[in-house]
Amino acid sequence: xxxxxxxxxxxxxxxxxxxxxxxxxxxxxxxxxxxxxxxxxxxxxxxxxxxxxxxxxxxxxxxxxxxxxxxxxxxxxxxxxxxxxxxxxxxxxxxxxxxxxxxxxxxxxxxxxxxxxxxxxxxxxxxxxxxxxxxxxxxxxxxxxxxxxxxxxxxxxxxxxxxxxxxxxxxxxxxxxxxxxxxxxxxxxxxxxxxxxxxxxxxxxxxxxxxxxxxxxxxxxxxxxxxxxxxxxxxxxxxxxxxxxxxxxxxxxxxxxxxxxxxxxxxxxxxxxxxxxxxxxxxxxxxxxxxxxxxxxxxxxxxxxxxxxxxxxxxxxxxxxxxxxxxxxxxxxxxxxxxxxxxxxxxxxxxxxxxxxxxxxxxxxxxxxxxxxxxxxxxxxxxxxxxxxxxxxxxxxxxxxxxxxxxxxxxxxxxxxxxxxxxxxxxxxxxxxxxxxxxxxxxxxxxxxxxxxxxxxxxxxxxxxxxxxxxxxxxxxxxxxxxxxxxxxxxxxxxxxxxxx
RNA sequence: GCGCCGGUAGCUCAGGGGACAGAGCGGCGGACUUCUAAUCCGCGGGUCGGAGGUUCGAAUCCUCCCCGGCGCACCA
Numbered sequence: 310x311x312x313x314x315x316x317x318x319x320x321x322x323x324x325x326x327x328x329x330x331x332x333x334x335x336x337x338x339x340x341x342x343x344x345x346x347x348x349x350x351x352x353x354x355x356x357x358x359x360x361x362x363x364x365x366x367x368x369x370x371x372x373x374x375x376x377x378x379x380x381x382x383x384x385x386x387x388x389x390x391x392x393x394x395x396x397x398x399x400x401x402x403x404x405x406x407x408x409x410x411x412x413x414x415x416x417x418x419x420x421x422x423x424x425x426x427x428x429x430x431x432x433x434x435x436x437x438x439x440x441x442x443x444x445x446x447x448x449x450x451x452x453x454x455x456x457x458x459x460x461x462x463x464x465x466x467x468x469x470x471x472x473x474x475x476x477x478x479x480x481x482x483x484x485x486x487x488x489x490x491x492x493x494x495x496x497x498x499x500x501x502x503x504x505x506x507x508x509x510x511x512x513x514x515x516x517x518x519x520x521x522x523x524x525x526x527x528x529x530x531x532x533x534x535x536x537x538x539x540x541x542x543x544x545x546x547x548x549x550x551x552x553x554x555x556x557x558x559x560x561x562x563x564x565x566x567x568x569x570x571x572x573x574x575x576x577x578x579x580x581x582x583x584x585x586x587x588x589x590x591x592x593x594x595x596x597x598x599x600x601x602x603x604x605x606x607x608x609x610x611x612x613x614x615x616x617x618x619x620x621x622x623x624x625x626x627x628x629x630x631x632x633x634x635x636x637x638x639x640x641x642x643x644x645x646x647x648x649x650x651x652x653x654x655x656x657x658x659x660x661x662x663x664x665x666x667x668x669x670x671x672x673x674x675x676x677x678x679x680x681x682x683x684x685x686x687x688x689x690x691x692x693x694x695x696x697x698x699x700x701x702x703x704x705x706x707x708x709x710x711x712x713x714x715x716x717x718x719x720x721x722x723x724x725x726x727x728x729x730x731x732x733x734x735x736x737x738x739x740x741x742x743x744x745x746x747x748x749x750x751x752x753x754x755x756x757x758x759x760x761x762x763x764x765x766x767x768x769x770x771x772x773x774x775x776x777x778x779x780x781x782x783x784x785x786x787x788x789x790x791x792x793x794x795x796x797x798x799x800x801x802x803x804x805x806x807x808x809x810x
Numbered sequence: 811g812c813g814c815c816g817g818u819a820g821c822u823c824a825g826g827g828g829a830c831a832g833a834g835c836g837g838c839g840g841a842c843u844u845c846u847a848a849u850c851c852g853c854g855g856g857u858c859g860g861a862g863g864u865u866c867g868a869a870u871c872c873u874c875c876c877c878g879g880c881g882c883a884c885c886a
């Protein structure tokens with residue numbers, strides 16, 4: 310596990326001690342409410358317990374003093390030596406800094422996007438990709454072995470309608486009822502042959518461009534082959550000439566039909582069961598599904614599928630994100646691929662830029678419904694904080710460019726400036742922020758943190774010179790550490806860290 | 811009706827038991843002979859949807875209510 314200077318300090322005070330950065334500088338560099346939390350269990354007065362903690366803290370190296378405040382907070386004031394050491398560990402960890410929080414490391418599959426190949430990737434699916442991919446990146450950084458998979462629903466009625474729609478366009482006819490329309494159908498009609506492979510190619514290219522890289526692609530048509538051998542293993546019954554899975558035995562709110570009564574064909578839940586089985590057979594410890602909020606009913610039935618097959622349902626994890634609504638000049642428009650009434654990912658990227666698009670779609674928490682005004686998106690993207698963060702990275706790159714080959718050396722620090730201490734404290738937060746974001750599946754914490762880092766750096770940069778200062782070697786080290794952290798933070802949300810802007 | 815997710819500054823949203831609630835955008839006013847001004851500094855702006863409850867302490871947890879989004883198919 311990579312180093313975390315703050316946790317290391319906290320651990321010296323006890324296993325239950327967690328350090329936080331107080332919002333007020335009078336409250337020290339770090340503070341803990343451990344005395345308040347533990348007072349009840351220990352049957353001690355909070356301030357008495359706080360006094361013990363404070364005494365223990367003052368005995369530690371680099372702790373200048375510890376103060377008891379309010380009902381029982383302990384505020385720590387640290388010497389420069391602590392900051393210098395913290396910076397040293399950050400630099401020593403390099404790209405691995407903040408990683409390795411996984412315990413234990415697992416093989417995890419993140420299945421995401423999985424939109425029907427009946428049209429290009431829309432902004433709605435892009436949110437799935439931006440969110441899912443960032444979670445995957447966080448899990449990787451935490452030390453898990455992660456694979457990303459896309460599941461194609463390639464055997465349903467939607468596909469027939471899609472092919473029929475292209476056929477109709479080739480004949481110059483109107484699309485069939487419930488068919489698809491839009492410019493992309495007309496384009497596909499220009500080329501001979503099955504439009505599905507062409508559509509899939511386009512989807513895969515769009516996602517690759519969006520920096521969502523898939524390791525594997527699953528097809529429902531192939532997964533379905535596994536259904537028949539699984540049927541005996543699960544709890545089923547016949548009613549009304551239909552075969553049902555007794556999912557209510559495993560927490561679902563109603564049983565699910567498996568095989569259609571009229572023609573004997575498999576219904577989607579049959580494929581879902583086979584797919585869950587397929588995932589675990591391939592050796593994943595955990596199967597993460599990234600689904601839009603309109604699929605929240607899936608949670609119970611996917612877990613039920615795992616349970617019926619004899620797997621621990623906790624190994625199925627469903628990440629839901631709220632939907633994307635499009636507005637145009639304030640008026641809402643419904644997204645529908647069939648009507649061609651959508652904004653495609655590629656258009657969105659063209660309009661707002663790749664980095665701004667990724668940032669935008671992950672910046673908001675998954676539980677928050679997202680409204681995108683098509684008319685304002687491009688204009689607003691100019692003010693996207695992503696550029697503020699990237700600029701900090703580019704500024705540092707500029708400094709380092711000017712002194713290529715020059716030494717940086719943390720130990721050359723003399724008295725640290727307040728802004729230097731603030732910046733180091735910010736960098737020291739990174740392991741905690743990243744571990745928390747990974748555990749909570751909440752990548753939106755990363756952009757928020759990155760802004761804070763950029764904030765602290767820009768302030769430092771404005772106030773103090775790096776080159777030709779008597780602190781040059783130390784400040785170069787500080788710059789390099791900041792650059793590493795910003796680059797990693799941006800990478801975790803799929804955004805580039807440019808060296809020039 | 812039942813279930814899931816929201817309701818925090820003019821707007822878009824962070825925060826999700828701790829010390830006076832944060833940011834961006836928008837508004838107003840300042841700062842470049844300097845390693846990138848895509849920057850920095852200052853000012854203004856809040857019944858954290860409402861009501862109860864738990865707690866030393868609630869925007870945060872519990873209950874009820876109001877408003878909005880999304881579900882509740884032999885479609886996927």
